[in-house]
Amino acid sequence: MLIPMLAAIVAITPLAIDMYLPAMSTLAKGFGTDVTMVQQSLSIYLAGYALGMLTFGPIADKIGRRPLVIIGLIGFSVVSFLLALTQTIEQFLVLRFLQAFIGAAATVVVPGYIKEIYGENTAKGMSYVSLIMMLAPLIAPTIGSFILELGDWHLIFFMLSFYAAALLILILLKLKMPSDTDKLQRSDKSFFRSYYTVFSRQGVKLHIASGVLTSFAFFCYLTASPFIYMEVFGLDKSLFAILFSSNVGALMLANIVNSRIVSRYGSKRMLHAGTVFASLAAIGLVLVNVFDLSYHFTVIMLIPLMGALGIMSVNADAIVLMKFKQETGTATAVIGTLRFGFGATAGPLLAFFYTGTAVPFASLMLFSIVMVALCQTLQNYQSKSHSITD
Numbered sequence: 001m002l003i004p005m006l007a008a009i010v011a012i013t014p015l016a017i018d019m020y021l022p023a024m025s026t027l028a029k030g031f032g033t034d035v036t037m038v039q040q041s042l043s044i045y046l047a048g049y050a051l052g053m054l055t056f057g058p059i060a061d062k063i064g065r066r067p068l069v070i071i072g073l074i075g076f077s078v079v080s081f082l083l084a085l086t087q088t089i090e091q092f093l094v095l096r097f098l099q100a101f102i103g104a105a106a107t108v109v110v111p112g113y114i115k116e117i118y119g120e121n122t123a124k125g126m127s128y129v130s131l132i133m134m135l136a137p138l139i140a141p142t143i144g145s146f147i148l149e150l151g152d153w154h155l156i157f158f159m160l161s162f163y164a165a166a167l168l169i170l171i172l173l174k175l176k177m178p179s180d181t182d183k184l185q186r187s188d189k190s191f192f193r194s195y196y197t198v199f200s201r202q203g204v205k206l207h208i209a210s211g212v213l214t215s216f217a218f219f220c221y222l223t224a225s226p227f228i229y230m231e232v233f234g235l236d237k238s239l240f241a242i243l244f245s246s247n248v249g250a251l252m253l254a255n256i257v258n259s260r261i262v263s264r265y266g267s268k269r270m271l272h273a274g275t276v277f278a279s280l281a282a283i284g285l286v287l288v289n290v291f292d293l294s295y296h297f298t299v300i301m302l303i304p305l306m307g308a309l310g311i312m313s314v315n316a317d318a319i320v321l322m323k324f325k326q327e328t329g330t331a332t333a334v335i336g337t338l339r340f341g342f343g344a345t346a347g348p349l350l351a352f353f354y355t356g357t358a359v360p361f362a363s364l365m366l367f368s369i370v371m372v373a374l375c376q377t378l379q380n381y382q383s384k385s386h387s388i389t390d
Contacts, residue, residue, distance in 0.1 A: 002113075002117065002174075002175075003117075003125070003128050003129060005170060005171070005174060005175060006110050006113055006114065006129055007128075007129045007130075007131075008167055008170075009069065009073075009106050009107060009110055009167065009171070010107050010110050010129065011135070011136035012073075012076055012103050012106065012107065012160075012163070012164060012167075013049065013100075013103065013107055014136040014140060015136045015140050015160060015163065016045065016076075016080075016099060016100070016103065016160055017042065017045060017140075017222065018136070018140035018141055018144070018222075018244075019140040019141070019143055019144040019147075019156050019159070019160065020144055020153065020156050020157075021140075021141050021144060021225075021226055021244075022141055022144045022145045022148060022226075022237050022240070022241065023144055023148055023153040023156060024038045024039060024226060026148060026152065026153050027092070027153050030152070030153065031088060031089040031092065032089075033089045036351070037089055038089070039223070039347060040093070040347060041092065041093055041096045042222075042223055042347060043223070043344040043345075043346070043347040043348065044093050044096050044097050044100075044344075045096050045097070045099070045100040046100070046219065046340040046341070046343045046344035047097070047100075047340070047341065047344040048096065048097035048098065048099070048100030048101040048104075049100035049101070049103065049104050049336070049340045050104075050336065050337045050338070050339070050340035050341040050343075050344065051101055051104075051337070052100060052101035052102065052103065052104025052105060052108070053104045053107075053108045053332065053333040053336035053337045053340070054333050054336075054337040055101075055104075055333075056068055056072075056104055056105040056108050056329075056333065057108050057194075057329040057330045057331075057332055057333020057334070057336075057337075058194040058195070058329065058330045058333065059329075060105075060108060060109045060112070060329035061194060061327055061328070061329040061330055065109035065112055065113060065177070065329070066175065066177075068105045068106065068108065068109050069105075069106045069109060069171055069175065070168065070171065070172070071102070071105050071106075072102055072103055072104065072105030072106025072107065073106050073164045073165075073167055073168040073171065074164075074168060075098075075102030075103070075105065076099060076102055076103040076106065076160075076164045077161045077162075077164035077165045077168065078161075079095055079098050079099040079102060080099060080157050080158075080160040080161035080164060081157070081158065081161040082095055083095045083096065083099060083157040083160075084154040084155070084156075084157035084158045084161065085154075103164075104336070107336075108329060108332050108333055108336060109329060109332075110129070110332075111126065111317065111321055111328060111331075111332045112321075112328035112329055112332065113177060114126055114129055115321050115322075115328055116177060120322070121262075121263055122318045122321055122322055123258070123262045123267045123270070123314055123315050123318035123319075124258075124259050124262055124263055126314045126317060126318055127255040127256075127258040127259035127262065127314050128255075128259055130251075130255045130310065130313075130314055131252055131255040131256060131259065135252075139245070141240070141241040141244050141245070142241045142245065143159075144156055145237055145238065145241050147159065194327055194330040195330060195334065197324075197327050197330070198324070198327055198330050198331050198334050199334070201323050201324070203323065203379070203382075203383070204320055204323055206375045206376070206378055206379040206382070207316050207319045207320050207375075207379065208316075208320055208334060208335060208338065209371075209372075209375045210271065210275075210312070210316045210372045210375045210376060210379075211312075211313060211316035211317055211320070211335055211338075211339060212335075212338045212339050212342050213342075213368045213369070213371045213372045213375070214309055214312045214313050214316060214368070214369075214372055215313065215339035215340070215342065215343055216339075216342045216343060216345075216346060216364075216368045217278075217282075217309055217364075217365045217368040217369055218306075218309050218313070218343075219342075219343035219344075219346040220346045220349075220350065220361055220364045220365050220368070221247070221302070221306070221361070221365065222343075222346075223346045223347050223350055224346075224350050224358070224361040225240075225244060225247075226240065228298070228358045228361060229243055229244075229295070232356070232357060232358050233294075233295040233298075235295065243295075243299055246299065246303060247299075247302050247303060247306045248306075250302075250303045250304065250306040250307040250310070251306050251307060251309070251310040252310075253307060254274075254306075254307035254308065254309075254310035254311045255310055255311075255314065257311070258270060258310070258311050258314060258315070262315065267315040267316075267318045267319050267322075268315075268319065270311055270315045271311070271312055271315040271316055271319070271376065272376060273311070274308045274309070274310075274311035274312035274315065275308075275312060275369065275372050275373050275376060277304060277307075277308040277311075278305055278308035278309055278312060278369045278372075279366075279369050279370065279373060280304075281301050281302075281304040281305035281308060282301075282305055282362070282365050282366035282369045283366060284301040285298065285301040285302065285305060285362040285365065285366070286359070286362045286363055286366050288300075288301055289357060289358040289359045289362045290359060292357075298358060298362075305365070312372065317335060320335060346364070349364060350364070
């Protein structure tokens with residue numbers, strides 16, 4: 001019961017991002033603006049989420065995780081309700097920022113709970129949560145499309161509000177962990193001192209960078225996929241939802257594999273293996289689009305690429321979290337802030353390199369994965385240097 005509950009908390013973010021993707025054109029018409037303006041709401045959401053994690057991570061370490069979950073779900077529910085009532089694009093963009101910011105209070109504590117439950121097998125626990133959580137983006141575009149058949153885009157945000165409210169009731173009744181009452185597990189460091197502790201810990205920076213770059217590749221896909229599938233390849237909304245779901249299915253399968261074998265091979269080996277597979281798939285993705293092949297080849301390359309990104313993500317996070325005891329909230333905030341902050345740059349960068357094809361999107365994904373490989377190479381070199389010195 002506990003793992004699905006934690007996954008449901010984290011799922012508010014992919015639900016908030018993915019459910020409204022099929023409604024972007026409808027939103028643009030409703031607000032009397034163009035689609036590119038509505039697309040910026042995704043980057044604004046990511047920026048708000050990054051700032052929220054930055055704010056609430058150290059607070060969670062000081063006052064405990066449970067209050068943050070409650071505050072976050074209440075705020076998310078209220079703001080989602082207000083989003084359904086917006087009349088202008090300006091109101092919509094401001095509320096999307098607030099929705100992400102307050103929602104981060106609930107999600108930033110989840111990795112800490114997972115570490116509390118699984119201990120040394122944190123990567124395995126994170127794979128389980130990621131696996132369940134992936135159901136959200138798997139079904140969210142389909143739900144969004146279905147809601148648009150029944151009514152208009154307002155219903156999407158009413159549904160998000162109801163989801164958070166229902167989850168809040170469940171949390172109040174069922175979420176009770178030892179750390180919620182044990183004050184010895186809480187940090188006594190100041191806000192900025194907590195961040196200094198995280199950034200100064202040996203063997204952390206390059207693994208954080210690996211996770212950030214992995215997320216950037218994912219957000220490039222997330223931001224560009226509606227345009228790539230529906231505009232470049234001319235597919236309809238229903239087929240877009242199916243293809244989007246197939247890529248999320250690859251992420252789920254990757255997490256199943258990771259949960260089964262990570263205990264045997266360790267997070268570092270899994271991260272390295274994922275990087276190799278991602279590099280090969282990303283090279284293939286660039287080539288099939290440079291040669292202007294049909295969308296089938298893009299889908300074939302994206303499936304292993306997304307799976308490899310899933311393995312890279314959970315293991316990079318687990319390596320970082322295992323290096324902290326009382327600062328898991330702050331460490332999660334650092335990871336989340338950098339990930340979603342850099343993720344927010346995906347939209348502007350894709351717009352800057354716009355050519356009307358899928359080549360810029362594929363190239364940015366390849367570049368980020370090559371940078372992950374560089375970070376891992378440097379980390380291995382540093383580790384060997386420290387071993388020789390010791």
